[in-house]
Amino acid sequence: MAQEYGIRLSLFHGKGGTIDRGGGQSHRSIQAQPFAAPGGRLRITEQGEVVSLKYSNPAIAERNIEQLVTSVLDAHLLHFRRIEARKIPAWEGYATELAASSRDFYRQLVYETPGFAAYFRQATPIDLIEHIRLGSRPSRRLGARDLRDLRAIPWVFAWTQSRHLLPAWFGLGHALEKFQLDHAPHGRDLLRSMYRGWPFFTNLINNAELSLAKTDLYIASLYAALVRPRRLGRTIFRRVEEEYQRSVRGVLEVSGSSKLLASQPVLAESIRLRNPYVDPLNFLQTRFLERWRHGQRQNQSRPREAALFHLLQITVGGIAFGMKSTG
Numbered sequence: 001m002a003q004e005y006g007i008r009l010s011l012f013h014g015k016g017g018t019i020d021r022g023g024g025q026s027h028r029s030i031q032a033q034p035f036a037a038p039g040g041r042l043r044i045t046e047q048g049e050v051v052s053l054k055y056s057n058p059a060i061a062e063r064n065i066e067q068l069v070t071s072v073l074d075a076h077l078l079h080f081r082r083i084e085a086r087k088i089p090a091w092e093g094y095a096t097e098l099a100a101s102s103r104d105f106y107r108q109l110v111y112e113t114p115g116f117a118a119y120f121r122q123a124t125p126i127d128l129i130e131h132i133r134l135g136s137r138p139s140r141r142l143g144a145r146d147l148r149d150l151r152a153i154p155w156v157f158a159w160t161q162s163r164h165l166l167p168a169w170f171g172l173g174h175a176l177e178k179f180q181l182d183h184a185p186h187g188r189d190l191l192r193s194m195y196r197g198w199p200f201f202t203n204l205i206n207n208a209e210l211s212l213a214k215t216d217l218y219i220a221s222l223y224a225a226l227v228r229p230r231r232l233g234r235t236i237f238r239r240v241e242e243e244y245q246r247s248v249r250g251v252l253e254v255s256g257s258s259k260l261l262a263s264q265p266v267l268a269e270s271i272r273l274r275n276p277y278v279d280p281l282n283f284l285q286t287r288f289l290e291r292w293r294h295g296q297r298q299n300q301s302r303p304r305e306a307a308l309f310h311l312l313q314i315t316v317g318g319i320a321f322g323m324k325s326t327g
Contacts, residue, residue: 002038003038009038009039010038011035011036011038012043018160018168018325026044027068027071028071028203028206029203030042030072030075031071031074031075032200032202033075036071036072036075037071037072037075038076040072040076041072042068044068053324083197083199087193087197087198091194091197091198094179094191094194097175097179097182098179101175101179102171103171104171105170105171105174105243106170106171109170109236113239115232116236117147118227119224119227119233120147122227122228122233123162123164123223123224123226123227123236123237124158124159124161124164124223125158125161125162125285125289125312125316126150126154126158127293127296128289128292129158129316130154131309132313132316155167156168156325157325160319161316161323162282163214163216163217163219163220163282164220164240165211165212165214168208169211169212169244169247171243172250172251173243173246173247173249173251174246176191176246176250176251176253188253188254191253192256195255205251205254205255206264208247209251209255210261210264210267212244212248212260213260213261213267213268213271214323216275217241217244219279219282220240221237222283222286224236225286226289248260274322277322278319278323281315281319282315282319284311284315285312285315285316288308288311288315291308292308292309292312
């Protein structure tokens with residue numbers, strides 16, 4: 001409509017730095033959205049740590065700018081020639097189905113499972129994060145203890161620290177499995193055709209694949225073991241584990257790959273090399289988090305407690321840098 005009447009249209013899309021908040025690789029995200037760069041124009045606001053990672057080194061900065069320019073040209077000039085437009089309405093309908101079933105499954109865990117808020121507060125370092133002044137805004141909007149009051153960044157940050165990365169993939173495996181059952185016997189073929197022919201869906205699945213690859217359920221289980229009562233920790237972690245396996249299975253079925261990140265070997269190798277340096281920080285964090293929490297309950301303020309808090313701060317920063325994510 002804007003093109004028809006000669007109006008220069010600007011669209012603003014708030015894209016988080018992390019996949020959990022709508023982020024991911026910028027050039028692929030732009031390519032996946034045909035109206036991301038109307039008129040061949042794009043405006044971007046990036047977070048401080050993202051600016052540092054992308055532009056502090058001249059060679060890396062040049063590569064990032066090249067990727068953005070290429071993606072803008074692609075989205076503006078080539079996107080519609082690459083997609084069979086007649087299939088898009090049906091594919092959008094299928095995506096709506098997937099989104100609805102995934103969202104319902106996610107909300108059942110987060111908002112309808114007794115004890116989930118207690119699991120979150122004990123199986124992630126959210127209480128530690130709330131004591132550390134990292135962001136420009138408080139972690140909660142109104143200061144209440146309800147999950148709905150928590151801002152998106154600390155929510156994602158806490159799950160990333162404990163290596164669950166739950167907001168990035170939980171519900172996807174259920175949705176893919178349900179879709180294949182509802183559209184049997186052609187459900188898997190429909191999903192694969194969407195993956196091959198629709199950049200939006202390709203990017204969605206690839207982003208989930210990356211998050212699943214960065215998830216470490218062994219490390220996450222150490223955090224789950226901090227939950228009291230222990231039965232609550234075991235029960236909820238079992239649900240997380242089951243959905244993780246279902247999501248990995250579903251992503252591999254749709255992409256046709258034999259293992260996660262098979263099509264991105266450089267990224268897979270980067271994660272493999274990085275984990276041995278991040279894991280010890282998680283071991284330290286889980287070991288001393290319990291001691292620090294005990295001191296908080298006892299209202300202790302001795303020098304030993306201050307030293308413990310300082311140690312935990314260092315683990316938070318190290319894990320964030322190793323995971324390339326602060327939320």
